[in-house]
Amino acid sequence: MTHDELVAAAAVAEAAPARPRARLIDVAIAAGVSPKTVSRVINAETGVLPVTRDKVMRTVRDLGFVPDRSARELKRQAADTIGILIDAISDPFFAAFVSVVEELAVAEGLSVIFASTGYDAARERTQLERLTGHRLAGLVVAPVEVGAATLAGLRTRFPVVTVDRSRSGIDAVVIDDFGAAAEATAALLSHGHRRVAFMGEDVPYPTVSDRLAGYRSALEAAGVPFDPSLVVTHERFQAGEAAEASRLLERADAPTALLCATSLAAIGTVQAIRARGLRMPALVSFGDFTLAEVFEPGITYVDHDPRLMGAAAFHRLRELAVHPDAEPTRTVVPTRLVPRGSGEVTPSFPLDPIGATR
Template sequence: MARMARRPTLHDVASHAGVSIKTVSRVVNHEASVSEEVRTRVAASIAELHYVPNSFARSLKSGGGDTIGVVMDSIADPFFAELMSAVEARALDAGMTVIFGSTGSDPERERQQVERMAMQRVRALILAPVTGDHSYLERFRATLPIVMVDRQVEIGGYDIVAVDDRGLTRQAVDHLTERGHRRIAFVGNDVHFPTTAHRLLGYRDALAAVDVEPDPSWFPEGSGDEDEAFDVVTRLLAAPEPPTAVFAANPRAAMGAVHALHVAGRTDVAMISFGDFPMATTLTPAITCVNQDPHGIGVAATERVIAHLDAREHDRPDEHPLEIIVDTELVARGSGELEPA
């Protein structure tokens, strides 16, 4: 087997051009203190040897690279997959790259991912925080711009880009009650996230408006994943008075709920999902959803990162933290417009 050629180093370029390593470094970093003749000679050696500068090493030396770190639940979640894609596209437009780490909804794993990225000297961080103690972030505040997405932390002073979880859920459940539904299940009651708590409040607001006190069995606590949602909906459908409608608090729960309704042959049960998911428009009936706009959230969060970095680059006072609420809407497709059977 042929051996792979060794990648040329800074030392190889210096030797080839007949200059010092420091001179090559100055040329690579576009410093002015090099004559045009030497700069041309070094550039010719770089081209002939196919030398590629190590941008990561250069970022360590200069104290900042061209990378944004993104830490969020999981890209298996359709919402975060689209959000991540939007961050990456906007970052590339700005000449930056992105690295990703998942929390798995675990506070300790979140902390480890953030600390790992800080050690790798990312220039900024976009974080979807898990419920827990975030005091560890304080030591990064002066050097690392951090923008929260989807949910805020318990300490102030950070940008947050999100949607109106309580108000949008109220709107969605109002949409069901206006069609006569009173027994409405809330599926995906994941206690790890404050967003879920806000959505549960919106659910309660809508039912209170029609004088309904929800039975605790309609909104059991859990992890909010697909398998659990399937089990919850299957169990509720078997109750003496099953729900006539289901509100899914996240896309993963929505996929589990849809599966349970189809297995049980109960597609007459109305349903609304908080957040869209793949194949939602191809089902019969198609799934009505709150358009959570992960693309808009991702772009807005990246814009805030760029604003912070630009302020620091030009020695301006850092940007004041903002709360950005992205406009969204309820998308009626059929499942949320069904009346009680």
């Protein structure tokens, strides 16, 4: 062996074995404090006595402890955002719903991001991919066509709650659409109406169809024949498309009462009635909307309170964050019929332009 090789071998033999990297728990044990206290000290958090802080820092130096920067970065990036996917923010119901969820989230130090589907399945897929690309603490979705299997897959990553519609095996917050529509229709019938029209939207989920079924059930219970010509649906119920509503009211056998299956349908219908100068028939809106109370008469509505639904959805998300394996629940939020005058109008014939005489 050469001289240089002998020197190298001696150096290796005399070298102390490499000291294993100190861990946070090692610092805690050596300093006689809890791991949480060590974490507070190295992260410059408050709540630690100066003498304890000094002892921990001396131990950190003595052991050569180096905080795991990647772990700290992951902590800073911990999921703190609630994602919401809704039909449209222009819908008064969902506008109020998002506002409630945001208010509750902010109170817990969480942020909210939302997107809309526009009732379109392709757009729903795109928006869902965009939302779930974030580190979410939970997702609330009003599904259009997204299936239970897709949502179940997402549920393995974060809590998922559907609202307004349900999917098998997924937590849901809904109302009794059938029962609420039947109650509203029965109320109109109780005021003497026998020609009650249904104004709805042709959407790819059962919300409106369940309300139509409730309407038909109430007619049947009262012995009133169902007239399909009194059912008006549109893909999107906007003011222009609601011209059909005014044509319906100008018929010789015009309905004396209207059940509007969504607040958007009610808005479009009222605008069409006003534009044609028609007297307001008895009218019930499924959902409230801005300025509904200032009409004369005020618009009677089915209150499926978005505040209650938003709170129920948010609280379920937070429960699932703690108990991710909990069995899915279906929360049915109660509804009530709120009279303001329009739903209590009795049949008066006919629906002439205002000021006209017979």
